[in-house]
Amino acid sequence: MTLQPQLALLEQHFKPSPLTQILDPALAAYPVELWLKRDDLLHPIVSGNKWRKLKYLLNHALILGCDTLISMGGAYSNHLHALAYAGHCLGLNTIGLIRGEQPAQLTPSLLDMQAWGMKLQFVSRSEYRQLRHYPHWQDLPELAANQYWIPEGGAQPLALQGVGELITEIDMAYDHLCVACGTGTTLSGMIAAAPKQAAITSFAVFKHAEFLNQDVARLLGHPQDNWQINHDYHGGGFAKSSAELLAFIDRFQQVTQIAIEPVYTGKMLFGIYDLLSKGYFQENQRIIAVHTGGLQGNRGFSGVM
Numbered sequence: 001m002t003l004q005p006q007l008a009l010l011e012q013h014f015k016p017s018p019l020t021q022i023l024d025p026a027l028a029a030y031p032v033e034l035w036l037k038r039d040d041l042l043h044p045i046v047s048g049n050k051w052r053k054l055k056y057l058l059n060h061a062l063i064l065g066c067d068t069l070i071s072m073g074g075a076y077s078n079h080l081h082a083l084a085y086a087g088h089c090l091g092l093n094t095i096g097l098i099r100g101e102q103p104a105q106l107t108p109s110l111l112d113m114q115a116w117g118m119k120l121q122f123v124s125r126s127e128y129r130q131l132r133h134y135p136h137w138q139d140l141p142e143l144a145a146n147q148y149w150i151p152e153g154g155a156q157p158l159a160l161q162g163v164g165e166l167i168t169e170i171d172m173a174y175d176h177l178c179v180a181c182g183t184g185t186t187l188s189g190m191i192a193a194a195p196k197q198a199a200i201t202s203f204a205v206f207k208h209a210e211f212l213n214q215d216v217a218r219l220l221g222h223p224q225d226n227w228q229i230n231h232d233y234h235g236g237g238f239a240k241s242s243a244e245l246l247a248f249i250d251r252f253q254q255v256t257q258i259a260i261e262p263v264y265t266g267k268m269l270f271g272i273y274d275l276l277s278k279g280y281f282q283e284n285q286r287i288i289a290v291h292t293g294g295l296q297g298n299r300g301f302s303g304v305m
């Protein structure tokens, strides 16, 4: 699908994301190589995987001639933050349906969104849950002809195409891919684009997220058995962190000089290190984990960064 001119122009501001080997003495005992696909470095403002997922959805909206994008997320949402910024750059209106009551003090993420012209509408938790029942871009009730609906996390088949580009950028052989899993959309795009002989392990960051297996199968549209979602490292639930996780992140950042956050990439890497110690990965494998970015959501939130 050719990109609309304004989107092609915006894409010029995105840098290729490098592949970095993690040289950590703590890994020396394991006969594997661990690499990080640095999607956190794609753009100074837009969080890595959010651009990947949004790219072809934005293009679709532009092709349809829509001038308003509507989506949903929490008060720290990397997805809405990326959407607000992209909308601002593309000259499109954006509306963010935010989960829960308006806080007395807007979060730094919400303040950014507002500054980029996003209209913030706070919706109750039950209304928010109801919004999850509109999985396609035309599904939102009372959607006007000029409006384009983007479901939670951009979970649309078109999002998979953009995520696939992160896979095709990888220019070395590998055995195993790893990624954090929120809605599973990024995982789905990786599964769809990766060679079938590569194994893919994803780390759920929510508690009770067993429904993800179905969501991913639905997005993929076909059964496939080289992937799995690990549910052992959510650390108590979304955005919950433990002293152990925070200590792991501190040490990792010091040793590698790579910033990570405790909501997604921190949990994934914690999981990978723990699984390494348990012999989960086969010997002599090259593992490529995706740093999905998300550092903006960390502001005023955990004190780690």
Ligand SMILES: *Cc1c(COP(=O)(O)O)cnc(C)c1O
Pocket: 047, 049, 078, 079, 153, 180, 181, 182, 183, 184, 185, 186, 187, 264, 265, 292, 293, 294, 295
């Ligand atoms: C949103 C997000 C994810 C999860 O992506 P899904 O496609 O919803 O699974 C992972 N990492 C970061 C940093 C994110 O912001």
